[in-house]
Amino acid sequence: MSNITRPGDPPGGRRAAAVWGIGVSVYFVAVIFRTSLGVAGLDAADRFHVNASALSTFSILQLLVYAGMQIPVGLLVDRLGTKKVLAIGVVLFTAGQLGFAFSPTYGTALASRALLGCGDAMTFISVLRLGSRWFPARRGPLVAQLAGLAGMAGNLVSTLLLARLLHGIGWTPAFAGSALAGVVVLVLLLLFLKDHPEGHEPEPFPHQGAAYVRRQIAASWREPGTRLGLWVHFTTQFPAMVFLLLWGMPFLVEAQGLTRATAGELLTLVVLSNMAVGLVYGQVVARHHEARLPLALGTVGATALLWATTLAYPGDHAPMWLLITLCAVLGACGPASMLGFDFARPANPPERQGTASGITNMGGFVASMTTLFAVGILLDATGDDYRVAFSSVFVLQALGVSQILRLRSRAARREKERLVASRVSSVHVPA
Numbered sequence: 001m002s003n004i005t006r007p008g009d010p011p012g013g014r015r016a017a018a019v020w021g022i023g024v025s026v027y028f029v030a031v032i033f034r035t036s037l038g039v040a041g042l043d044a045a046d047r048f049h050v051n052a053s054a055l056s057t058f059s060i061l062q063l064l065v066y067a068g069m070q071i072p073v074g075l076l077v078d079r080l081g082t083k084k085v086l087a088i089g090v091v092l093f094t095a096g097q098l099g100f101a102f103s104p105t106y107g108t109a110l111a112s113r114a115l116l117g118c119g120d121a122m123t124f125i126s127v128l129r130l131g132s133r134w135f136p137a138r139r140g141p142l143v144a145q146l147a148g149l150a151g152m153a154g155n156l157v158s159t160l161l162l163a164r165l166l167h168g169i170g171w172t173p174a175f176a177g178s179a180l181a182g183v184v185v186l187v188l189l190l191l192f193l194k195d196h197p198e199g200h201e202p203e204p205f206p207h208q209g210a211a212y213v214r215r216q217i218a219a220s221w222r223e224p225g226t227r228l229g230l231w232v233h234f235t236t237q238f239p240a241m242v243f244l245l246l247w248g249m250p251f252l253v254e255a256q257g258l259t260r261a262t263a264g265e266l267l268t269l270v271v272l273s274n275m276a277v278g279l280v281y282g283q284v285v286a287r288h289h290e291a292r293l294p295l296a297l298g299t300v301g302a303t304a305l306l307w308a309t310t311l312a313y314p315g316d317h318a319p320m321w322l323l324i325t326l327c328a329v330l331g332a333c334g335p336a337s338m339l340g341f342d343f344a345r346p347a348n349p350p351e352r353q354g355t356a357s358g359i360t361n362m363g364g365f366v367a368s369m370t371t372l373f374a375v376g377i378l379l380d381a382t383g384d385d386y387r388v389a390f391s392s393v394f395v396l397q398a399l400g401v402s403q404i405l406r407l408r409s410r411a412a413r414r415e416k417e418r419l420v421a422s423r424v425s426s427v428h429v430p431a
Contacts, residue, residue, distance in 0.1 A: 010197055016134035020143070022185075022193045023130040024150045026086050029181045030123040031154030032162065033097045033116055034062070036178065038155075038245050039163040039264070040171075042253070047171060048106040052250075052384070056376030059246045061110055062117035063369035067362050069121035074358025075213055078351060081195040082126045082133070089126070090189060092119025094182025101175030124151070125357045128341060132353055133196040138286070141342050145282030148338045152274040155244060159267050220356040224411040225347025229360035231407065232296045233340035235400025237364030239303050239393055240333035242371045244270060247390075255386035256317050266327045273331020281335040285342055292339045293408060297401070299336035302329050304397055311387045337364050346415055367396050 010016065037044065037058055045055050076085050096116025103109035124147070131143040165174040220226050243251070244267060252263035284291050306326045310318045318326075340360045348356040371392055378389035 010134050010136060012135045012139060016197065019192070019194055020127075020130055020134050022188050023082065023086060023127045024147055026090055026185045026189060027123045027127045027147060028150045028154040029185050030089070030093050030120045031151040032158045032178065032181065033093050034120050035155045035158045035244060036097070036100075036162050036175065037062075037113070038249065038267070039159055040166055041246050041249055042260075043166060043171065044109075048109060050106055052379040053376040054106065056246060056372050058110065058113050059372050060369050060376075062113045062120075063245075063365050063372065065114050065117035066121040067365040067369060069118060070125065070358040070362040070365070071217060071355065072358075073122050073125050074355040075216055076122075077126055077129045077354035077358075078216065079212075082130045083189065083193050083195055085122050086126045086189055086193070087186065089119045089122030090182055090186040092116070092122070094119070094179050094186070097182065098176060098179040101172050101179065125354055125361060128357050129354050130193075130195070132345070132350070140345055141285040141289075141338075142282040144338050144341050145278045145285075145335060148334055149275050149278045152271050152278065152334060156268065156271040156275075159244075159264060159271060163264055216352060216355045217359075220344075220348055220352050220359055223344075223347040223356070224407050224414050225343045226356045226359055228404065228407040228411040229340035229342075229344035229347075229356070230363040231340075231400050231403040232293075232343060232363075233337045233360050234363030234367045235300055235397055235404060236296055236303075236333050236339070237337035238333075238367035238371050238396060239307065240270060240274070240330040241364065241368040242375065242393075243267075243330055245368065246372060247375050251386050251390070252323070254384065256323065258323075266323060269324065269327040270330045273328045274334040275331075277332045278335040278338070281332075281339070285339065289342075292342050293404070296336050296339045297404065299332045300397055300401060303333060304394060306330075307390065307393055311390055340364075343411060343415075346418065347411070367400070371396060 041055060044050075044058065045052075048054075073085065093116045096112050096114070096119060099112035099115060100109055103112055127147050128144060131147065132140065135143050162174060162178060165177065168174075169177075242248075248267050248270070249260070249263050252258045252266055253260060256263075258266070281295055284295065306322075306329045310322055310326050313319070313322060340363065341357060344356040344360040345353065374392040375389040378392065379386070382388045
């Protein structure tokens with residue numbers, strides 16, 4: 001099914017790659033800013049004199065804003081196009097990163113992270129929309145995985161470069177200096193990015209205020225593929241997101257007794273594993289569309305097994321080989337979460353792609369936000385018992401898997417019906 005070229009598909013090619021690359025560079029910078037707190041968590045606790053719960057509030061608020069913005073952003077992308085939404089996003093997340101650099105208090109730092117989360121929320125959905133406008137549909141799974149790969153490259157930059165800058169030149173110069181990257185991508189975006197190639201303009205679609213919003217959301221949500229995509233994203237993404245965004249460094253340093261340097265290397269391993277697995281998953285799904293669900297559920301099972309083994313290991317510290325294996329498996333969570341969009345994309349027509357992607361993307365970030373909060377609360381309640389705190393991962397995984405199993409048959413049946421209808425209509429289109 002994934003190898004079929006649909007009538008009217010954009011041609012792709014070098015120009016498509018160049019334009020899409022500009023959009024991806026915006027997402028790359030957004031992820032650097034998003035994950036910068038992951039390497040600065042312990043420094044932030046000292047700078048603002050806060051405990052674990054207050055520290056987790058930074059990431060929770062950022063993700064709360066991000067998740068809450070997903071459906072509005074999807075609607076904006078469908079209505080305004082990619083370029084305008086991306087430009088707004090760059091301005092907001094750059095202002096948030098700059099504000100975080102100069103924040104004198106915990107309150108102003110929170111406001112800055114919220115602003116950053118608002119801008120960050122506008123990037124990924126826009127990049128997915130840009131890819132669907134410039135590349136043939138059969139390239140969708142690979143293009144989505146490559147976008148996720150670029151995001152993990154941003155995570156790698158924050159893990160390696162920003163961490164060194166932070167401990168080399170200090171808090172304010174490191175965060176303020178990184179904000180310059182936002183200015184660079186904004187200039188590239190304004191000068192060179194286009195929403196779609198010539199001759200592939202989207203059909204005009206009436207926008208009628210609140211009625212349009214309700215219609216878009218309701219129509220997207222009615223599709224079982226959209227809901228299945230949301231739950232796949234919910235269940236697969238959050239274990240690695242929580243680890244990289246905030247709690248991985250404290251867990252490895254405080255609970256496992258590693259040095260910051262060694263912990264940073266393990267966080268880097270998560271990112272490198274993500275990049276490698278993303279390439280594999282993208283190629284597999286592009287060739288074998290039916291592999292989507294086995295890959296997603298297999299990733300969830302492997303993640304649960306490795307977390308259970310690590311947390312239940314007798315003794316004060318898990319051995320290094322087990323921590324390495326855990327981090328390598330966590331690297332598969334990001335690519336697995338991208339599979340959610342491969343359920344939502346074929347379930348919705350082009351004019352609903354942004355809205356459907358926004359609904360799907362909300363899943364993993366809601367799960368991440370919930371787990372970040374749970375871990376912080378449990379750490380404070382148990383005197384920093386990481387085994388109890390990280391056991392909250394299993395609760396959300398169980399919830400997500402139950403919903404995936406409930407929706408899978410309906411989504412598969414509906415997708416097959418849409419494919420048959422598409423083939424029939426393409427055969428009977430008049431010359």
